[in-house]
Amino acid sequence: MRSRRWLRLLTLFAVVGYLIVIPAIGVTQFSRVSPQTLADASARRDALAAQFADRREQCLSGPARSAQAARLTPEQRCPPRLPAEELGPVEQFLPKQVFVPSEFLGPVLTALLWLTSIAVFVVGAHWIGSDLATRVIVTQLIQEPRRTRVFVAKTGLLAVVALGAAVSVVAVWTTSAALFTAAFGRNDLTVNQWVSTVAQGGRGAALVLVSAVAGAIGAFLTRSAAGAFGALVGELVVVELLIGSVLPRWQEWLPGVNARALMAQDGVIVSYPEEWIDLDGTLRDTVEVTVSSAHGGIVLACLMTVLVMIAWADWRRRDLT
């Protein structure tokens, strides 16, 4: 089973990569926050403020540089007073940035969940597709001829693995973020932000699940992993672009748009030009439709249900020769 070795390698890379990359990013990109580093930063800010004050003093005591400037009072022509506090928070004067969870937690989580969605599609399509393409499935069916059971077992196992992957990604990233915050940051998360991060993880997990099932179904219907990839690329690139330009009003029903909507907290906005003809003639305008993440979730769920039924019906009746 090539996919097995391949999966093991992938997992190994992911874990090792994570263990090396994350601390490396932490050390190189972020600054530790301790009383000592904060005192240093505060000193740097004070030094800058002193420079400003110096320049202001020189300006106030010196003569005006031009006739125009001479008409103004010294207060008007010189830089204003800038106390250290107005130069910005102390953290900005640390040698590197500070890890602020409210800025990093959500976007990185979203990116990781997108990657996970792609990964589970590939893994699912490859796993089921290789069984069908090599016809190992025939050997399996000689042992277990109940086709529905085989279908449910394979798709179900994949769904469980996908959900496990999504939960691990959320858990690992939030744990890392918490560690980052403790080591290099300042916890500025409000309860609301925690709630929306959890919701983000949940919506991402739903997309990961949809993606895994889509990979399995694509392979079941086309009988190979390559067929499933082809169908996905064809759908996302050809169908969605075509409909986006020819029938822009239908955009809100496209799987890709709904997947993006599901992942985005506030949904996505699709727009299309609309023409009104009023008394003055033609008035062009653009209509914007917000596709909410709930809309995305429901559309994807319905689509997946239909596709699963089609794939199952085809699988149940198909001659395996």
Add this chain to the structure above:
Amino acid sequence: MPDAVIEISGLRKSFRRRHRPRRVALDGLDLVVPRGGVHGFLGPNGSGKTTTIRVLLGLCRPDSGRIRIMGADVPRSLPAVISELGALVETPRFHPESSGRFNLGLLARAGDLPPTRVEEVLELVGLRDRAGDAFSGYSLGMKQRLGIAAALLGRPRLVILDEPGNGLDPEGLRDVRDLIRQLGSQGHTTVLLSSHLLPEVQSVCDRVSVLARGRCVASGTVAELLAAPGDADLQVRADRHDAARAVLEDAGWQVSAMTGSGEPPSWRVHAVADRAAVTSTLAERRIYVTELIPLQRDLESAYLELTAAHSEVADALAGQAPAEARGRGRGRAQGEEGERR
């Protein structure tokens, strides 16, 4: 419990093809495989052996017909008896990058069998030394052995082997033959052995069913098949020798010259059901038989005749290209003969 492990009646199966009429693979097949021993399933390539086996295993849906395995209706009740069944269909299919042992292990785990059973069957088919190698690196014969090992994994009471000799060297053939004979003699297992090669079947089978064009054209013990009445050839010599041939052919028999039967050569009249009909037909035209010898046949010629005759009959009845090319008259004559039998 009925005494037959496989009962098939009126099985039809056709395959849909793109832009062409459906291909009929099984055309009303009847087959009974009694319990015990080795049952040969003999037929030329394309006669429908593999399709029959696929339908038996639920891999293909039949168009119509009744199938029972050990009393269970197929495909509805197949799951009830599947644990008693082991099969190798056409080419063995396994995960190419994994070892033979790993592949069998997966099957054993799925079938709740102990891992020790994997080693037992590997030993049985003589693949133990190479069991750790990747399946893709196996020779055709080794793949075939692994397929047989997989079929035997669950100690099945019915083993179906589809052309297990494919790709085996003479030594491998002998091993597999011995193995099949041994399985059949244990009393626990019935083996259905499909092959297009007569020697493979003849040397190990207790009973044989012969398939041609999706139908079972003969079934019985090897001895019965050899002695099948109505299928015997006759060696015929008559006073008006050339006229005799013309008369016999007009009457619908297939006639050929027998080499090594003197000068002029005797006629071989093929597949004669009723010897008296030959003499009386000739007598009506005032031709008198001087020599009439029933020919003892070997299974080889019985097999060739059975399958060849049926192919031509089927061609003729279906009005398909080969018969048309050969000429309508002859095709029809043979068709009538086929019906008479």
